[in-house]
Amino acid sequence: MRKVFVIVFLFLLVEAVFVEALNPSLNDDVLGLIVFKSDIQDPYKKLKSWNEEDDTPCNWDGINCNPRSNRVTEVVLDGFGLSGRISRGLLRLQFLHRLSLAKNNLTGSISVSLAQLAYLKFLDLSENNLSGNIPGDYFQQCGPLRSISLANNKISGQIPESLSSCVTLASLNLSSNQFSGMVPSGIWSLNGLRSLDLSNNLLNGEIPVDIQGLSNLRALSLGRNKFMGEIPDEIGGCLLLRSIDLSENSLSGELPSTMQKLSLCSEFILRRNAFVGIVPEWIGEMKSLQILDLSENNFSGHIPTSIGELESLKVLKVSRNRISGSLPESLSSCVKLLELDVSHNSLAGTIPKTVGQLKSLNILDLSENLLYGIVPVEIGGATSLMELSLDKNSLTGEIPSSVGYCSSLVSLSLSHNSLTGPVPEALAKLTYLQSVDLSFNKLTGVLPKQLGDLGHLSFFNISHNQLQGELPSSGFFNTISPYSVSANPSLCGAAVNRSCSTVMPKPIVLNPNSTDSSPNTVPQSIRHEKKILSISALIAIGAAAVIFVGVIAITVLNIRVRSAAPRSAAAALTFSGGDDFSHSPSTDANSGKLVMFSGDPDFSTGAHALLNKDCELGRGGFGAVYRTVLGDGHPVAIKKLTVSSLVKSQEDFEREVRKLGKVHHHNLVTLEGYYWTPSLQLLIYEFVAGGNLYKHLHEGSGGCFLSWNDRFNIIIGTAKSLAHLHQKNVIHYNLKSSNVLIDSSGEPKVADYGLARLLPMLDRYVLSSKIQSALGYMAPEFACKTVKITEKCDVYGFGVLVLEVVTGKRPVEYMEDDVVVLCDMVRGALEEGRVEDCIDARMQGKFPADEVIPVMKLGLICTSQVPSNRPDMGEVVNILELIRYPSEGQDELV
Ligand SMILES: *[C@@H]1O[C@H](CO)[C@@H](O)[C@H](O)[C@H]1NC(C)=O
Ligand SMILES: *[C@@H]1O[C@H](CO)[C@@H](O)[C@H](O)[C@H]1NC(C)=O
Ligand SMILES: *[C@@H]1O[C@H](CO)[C@@H](O)[C@H](O)[C@H]1NC(C)=O
Ligand SMILES: *[C@@H]1O[C@H](CO)[C@@H](O)[C@H](O)[C@H]1NC(C)=O
Ligand SMILES: *[C@@H]1O[C@H](CO)[C@@H](O)[C@H](O)[C@H]1NC(C)=O
Ligand SMILES: *[C@@H]1O[C@H](CO)[C@@H](O)[C@H](O)[C@H]1NC(C)=O
Numbered sequence: 001m002r003k004v005f006v007i008v009f010l011f012l013l014v015e016a017v018f019v020e021a022l023n024p025s026l027n028d029d030v031l032g033l034i035v036f037k038s039d040i041q042d043p044y045k046k047l048k049s050w051n052e053e054d055d056t057p058c059n060w061d062g063i064n065c066n067p068r069s070n071r072v073t074e075v076v077l078d079g080f081g082l083s084g085r086i087s088r089g090l091l092r093l094q095f096l097h098r099l100s101l102a103k104n105n106l107t108g109s110i111s112v113s114l115a116q117l118a119y120l121k122f123l124d125l126s127e128n129n130l131s132g133n134i135p136g137d138y139f140q141q142c143g144p145l146r147s148i149s150l151a152n153n154k155i156s157g158q159i160p161e162s163l164s165s166c167v168t169l170a171s172l173n174l175s176s177n178q179f180s181g182m183v184p185s186g187i188w189s190l191n192g193l194r195s196l197d198l199s200n201n202l203l204n205g206e207i208p209v210d211i212q213g214l215s216n217l218r219a220l221s222l223g224r225n226k227f228m229g230e231i232p233d234e235i236g237g238c239l240l241l242r243s244i245d246l247s248e249n250s251l252s253g254e255l256p257s258t259m260q261k262l263s264l265c266s267e268f269i270l271r272r273n274a275f276v277g278i279v280p281e282w283i284g285e286m287k288s289l290q291i292l293d294l295s296e297n298n299f300s301g302h303i304p305t306s307i308g309e310l311e312s313l314k315v316l317k318v319s320r321n322r323i324s325g326s327l328p329e330s331l332s333s334c335v336k337l338l339e340l341d342v343s344h345n346s347l348a349g350t351i352p353k354t355v356g357q358l359k360s361l362n363i364l365d366l367s368e369n370l371l372y373g374i375v376p377v378e379i380g381g382a383t384s385l386m387e388l389s390l391d392k393n394s395l396t397g398e399i400p401s402s403v404g405y406c407s408s409l410v411s412l413s414l415s416h417n418s419l420t421g422p423v424p425e426a427l428a429k430l431t432y433l434q435s436v437d438l439s440f441n442k443l444t445g446v447l448p449k450q451l452g453d454l455g456h457l458s459f460f461n462i463s464h465n466q467l468q469g470e471l472p473s474s475g476f477f478n479t480i481s482p483y484s485v486s487a488n489p490s491l492c493g494a495a496v497n498r499s500c501s502t503v504m505p506k507p508i509v510l511n512p513n514s515t516d517s518s519p520n521t522v523p524q525s526i527r528h529e530k531k532i533l534s535i536s537a538l539i540a541i542g543a544a545a546v547i548f549v550g551v552i553a554i555t556v557l558n559i560r561v562r563s564a565a566p567r568s569a570a571a572a573l574t575f576s577g578g579d580d581f582s583h584s585p586s587t588d589a590n591s592g593k594l595v596m597f598s599g600d601p602d603f604s605t606g607a608h609a610l611l612n613k614d615c616e617l618g619r620g621g622f623g624a625v626y627r628t629v630l631g632d633g634h635p636v637a638i639k640k641l642t643v644s645s646l647v648k649s650q651e652d653f654e655r656e657v658r659k660l661g662k663v664h665h666h667n668l669v670t671l672e673g674y675y676w677t678p679s680l681q682l683l684i685y686e687f688v689a690g691g692n693l694y695k696h697l698h699e700g701s702g703g704c705f706l707s708w709n710d711r712f713n714i715i716i717g718t719a720k721s722l723a724h725l726h727q728k729n730v731i732h733y734n735l736k737s738s739n740v741l742i743d744s745s746g747e748p749k750v751a752d753y754g755l756a757r758l759l760p761m762l763d764r765y766v767l768s769s770k771i772q773s774a775l776g777y778m779a780p781e782f783a784c785k786t787v788k789i790t791e792k793c794d795v796y797g798f799g800v801l802v803l804e805v806v807t808g809k810r811p812v813e814y815m816e817d818d819v820v821v822l823c824d825m826v827r828g829a830l831e832e833g834r835v836e837d838c839i840d841a842r843m844q845g846k847f848p849a850d851e852v853i854p855v856m857k858l859g860l861i862c863t864s865q866v867p868s869n870r871p872d873m874g875e876v877v878n879i880l881e882l883i884r885y886p887s888e889g890q891d892e893l894v
């Protein structure tokens with residue numbers, strides 16, 4: 001350092017005497033550079049080679065000399081990490097052609113008048129930290145300067161008027177400073193100027209008609225200033241223009257038609273101004289266009305068909321205008337297109353199938369328009385697509401699986417449309433996918449599990465759809481935001497805070513080859529779920545309300561019927577035996593018809609029971625049941641139908657009842673006969689002593705609770721009865737514990753089967769309100785108009801019954817401020833590994849766990865939300881027998 005000071009001291013005080021005496025010209029360069037060095041900080045020691053003791057600087061880093069004269073012609077110190085000020089020392093470098101100090105951290109103002117250097121052609125001080133004003137006369141003595149760049153500094157004030165003295169100037173780059181005011185008019189007459197970049201300053205005023213003076217101009221960049229007014233027609237005179245960027249100003253008016261002469265122009269950027277009028281048809285004349293950005297203006301009209309003539313076009317952006325009409329098919333001729341953004345306009349019509357021909361397309365943004373119709377299958381042809389945005393349109397139909405061929409896709413947005421159908425599994429093939437927005441559509445089905453394998457996923461929004469089942473549980477889906485999955489009432493998984501059942505579609509896997517006997521675990525892979533807790537709760541609550549109304553109506557009916565019934569019942573009885581039914585078609589309300597399938601003749605003695613409240617056994621959705629004794633002394637139960645106004649015609653009624661009368665099974669309460677008048681119908685059943693299962697489970701008096709063995713017998717007997725009914729094509733429709741009677745030997749006998757057949761139609765309202773009235777037993781498909789009701793509704797009811805028998809709890813329990821749905825409770829407990837807590841405590845632990853737990857799982861499987869996922873009753877019986885007698889095989893219940 002001391003040496004530097006000495007040199008500088010010498011330079012300043014005795015240069016004329018001492019230095020020039022030795023070797024004047026040579027040491028001018030050394031000393032000039034040493035002085036320059038002394039004014040700056042060089043933290044990276046880039047100027048280490050600059051040694052003041054050298055005779056010549058020609059070997060110093062960043063310095064070039066003319067080999068013949070050995071004078072410094074170039075100082076290029078770009079990116080040396082230098083800070084400090086630009087020193088006057090540089091003025092000593094009289095033969096300097098090029099001074100480039102770009103990409104450093106030089107500060108202070110440009111006060112040293114570098115333009116004085118007689119040979120300086122290239123001056124680049126860009127990307128520093130220079131500030132202050134440039135004096136107006138700074139370039140007064142402008143030599144042969146061809147290129148000036150002061151870009152990316154903090155220089156303020158006006159652009160110096162004296163720049164117009166630099167008549168040889170070809171390139172002027174003042175971008176990204178704080179220049180303000182108008183552009184000095186002299187600039188527009190720099191005829192040699194090829195590139196003018198004044199972008200990103202605070203310049204104002206209009207683009208003058210003088211612009212035609214810049215007849216050599218290739219690149220004009222005035223973007224991000226405050227220019228106003230219209231583009232002058234004269235711009236068409238700058239025939240060599242290749243790039244025009246006027247973005248982010250306040251320019252207005254229409255595009256001057258003279259611009260069509262600019263056939264060399266490849267970049268035309270007018271983004272974010274206030275241009276109006278149509279996108280002119282002549283745009284097709286600007287044949288070299290590669291980038292056309294008219295976005296964020298006020299253009300109207302259509303996208304001209306002539307756009308197809310722009311065969312070099314790579315980027316077309318017209319977003320955020322008022323463009324209408326449809327996307328021209330001719331776009332498919334722009335085969336080099338990389339980016340097409342027409343979002344936020346009023347485009348209507350369908351998405352042209354020809355989109356698929358744009359093999360190079362990276363970005364397609366058609367969002368926020370009025371497009372309708374489907375997402376064309378041909379989209380799969382756009383194999384380079386990285387970003388596809390079709391959101392906020394009115395698209396319908398399914399998401400085509402062909403999107404799986406867009407193997408470069410990173411971002412997919414289809415939100416706010418009316419898309420239906422499933423999320424295609426093919427999405428899982430798109431390994432680069434990062435962002436998927438499918439929110440606000442009408443998508444259904446289960447999300448493909450494989451989506452969890454997408455390693456780059458960081459956003460996946462499916463909110464506001466009708467998706468169902470379990471969310472993928474791996475990868476990104478572990479941490480998915482609840483806001484990305486909300487408003488899909490049937491989705492389950494941690495993110496939606498709704499637990500999935502532990503069951504799978506075909507949950508019982510009997511693998512005779514397996515030696516592993518761990519029946520208590522349900523493998524993760526088969527956890528599969530399509531359920532809705534809230535819907536079953538809703539149905540339960542809805543049904544409760546309907547039942548209440550129903551009970552009142554039935555009571556009123558009863559009062560009316562009771563007064564007329566006994567007389568007619570006793571008055572005209574016709575008898576029939578066996579299957580040989582006698583028909584006495586009577587339309588008289590006072591005459592009735594009695595049919596006993598077994599041929600028992602003496603019914604009349606029992607008629608009194610209908611009036612005798614003491615003989616009433618109970619009431620159900622269909623009516624009251626009374627006990628009476630026939631003439632031969634054998635007791636029967638008589639059910640008086642209280643839905644008579646809904647009952648079918650006599651003919652239909654008799655046909656259905658006879659059919660039920662033919663169903664015989666050890667575990668079914670036998671239908672022994674019936675009585676019919678237009679206003680009163682009775683069904684005569686076998687009498688079963690011992691009460692019903694409901695009473696045994698929930699009202700039983702202390703001490704006589706059912707053992708596990710009793711319970712298992714009841715479950716398997718009930719299963720067999722249902723299997724038999726289904727074999728005979730009879731759906732029970734109304735399985736519940738109060739319809740399972742227990743005879744004196746503890747055998748279950750199922751009652752009330754098939755009564756829905758007596759109604760004129762299987763009206764869902766009637767079914768759900770009158771028949772499947774018992775809370776909690778009702779299969780979810782009763783709530784869904786589009787799902788056919790099959791015998792699987794009985795399997796559901798059976799599943800609930802199984803859980804009820806094992807846990808001793810009602811299907812729906814009302815707590816103080818909560819409704820507990822039994823199967824959800826058990827399912828939750830199983831998931832949490834504490835299913836044993838659910839087992840009826842009254843059994844006092846006296847049960848084999850290897851029976852109880854598989855039975856509970858079976859119950860859960862039977863209560864699968866999707867009917868086809870439930871086993872049929874035949875399978876259920878087989879499984880129960882396997883659980884009871886596993887010795888018969890090496891079979892395993894998984
Ligand atoms: C640039 O220089 C200024 C002043 O000399 C200093 O404060 C700042 O840290 C420097 N920045 C860098 C990136 O070197
Ligand atoms: C510019 O200089 C200022 C202070 O002079 C400093 O704070 C800032 O970091 C510098 N900027 C750069 C990019 O070096
Ligand atoms: C002006 O300089 C900036 C910064 O170095 C650069 O990014 C820009 O491309 C230049 N403009 C032109 C027209 O060359
Ligand atoms: C666009 O043009 C219409 C009429 O031509 C005018 O009403 C509207 O204000 C303009 N909008 C903007 C943002 O300039
Ligand atoms: C998902 O989309 C919905 C609707 O567009 C939005 O409300 C929600 O914030 C989005 N989720 C996330 C995580 O951004
Ligand atoms: C999830 O549900 C439980 C119980 O309903 C509640 O306590 C919890 O706060 C919920 N969590 C979230 C994230 O909503």
Ligand SMILES: *[C@@H]1O[C@H](CO)[C@@H](O)[C@H](O)[C@H]1NC(C)=O
Pocket residue numbers: 510511512513
């Ligand atoms: C059981 O083993 C037999 C013969 O080893 C094989 O053919 C059969 O597919 C196996 N069954 C299952 C369910 O694995």
